[in-house]
Amino acid sequence: MEIKTKFWIENRGEVVLGGGKTALLLAIDRLGSIQRAADEFEMSYRHAWGIIKKIEQRAGFKMVETKLGGKDGGGARLTPKAKAFVKKADSLFKELQAMAEKRVRQKFQKRSF
């Protein structure tokens, strides 16, 4: 058996960002496209888009700015505010996870329980 951890951010009781959503937003920024980020996570564009809308609605500010048309069809990237927010959340999640893993390893051997 193994210990699992999860960390996320809520606003007014609603989930804004967890590990998965954070990774998706970072991928959008890295790849410059919602479509390509969705491909990377093997989800539909539709689904990725729905996730973004939900995050924006719950956080209360715009996360992704998009460009329509053009030779490459358009593109997307994080707003500056979103970028700062997401990076801060991502590093916090990783830190908390590392802390928890370390403690579990100290207490038991490996991740076994």
Added chain:
Amino acid sequence: MEIKTKFWIENRGEVVLGGGKTALLLAIDRLGSIQRAADEFEMSYRHAWGIIKKIEQRAGFKMVETKLGGKDGGGARLTPKAKAFVKKADSLFKELQAMAEKRVRQKFQKRSF
């Protein structure tokens, strides 16, 4: 916005115990009855019973031993093995949660993000 944490135990990729299930099992032992524990958590006996069965199936050993009939209709309590297991899990979850909360407070003020 605030940080939330969750810790749980898995076996072969399936959830065995999280905070809620742990509390339910401890309540069963404390109250000596599945029915009364279910009442305390405002869930149906049916639902509590289903949770117990799922935990047992996933952990691979019996958690709750029950008694049928009698003047008080019967009763339930944790097996010694389950008691040790659940208490160990419960204290680990609480420790990890306290660690995470402490770190978040250090980094930010309060639980705000």
Added chain:
DNA sequence: TGACAATATGCTTTTATTAGCATATCGTAA
């Protein structure tokens, strides 16, 4: 022996999450 309180389960309904399908729009470049 009949009432009672709790265990034991099957089955159905509700609710939530995820996945998938279908279409419209947009702006550049050939």
Added chain:
DNA sequence: TTACGATATGCTAATAAAAGCATATTGTCA
């Protein structure tokens, strides 16, 4: 002016988790 690749969104279907309904069984005690 048409093809292309990406954004934008509505609607439906498939799964999963939680809740609720209904009933049978059990053993003591009045």
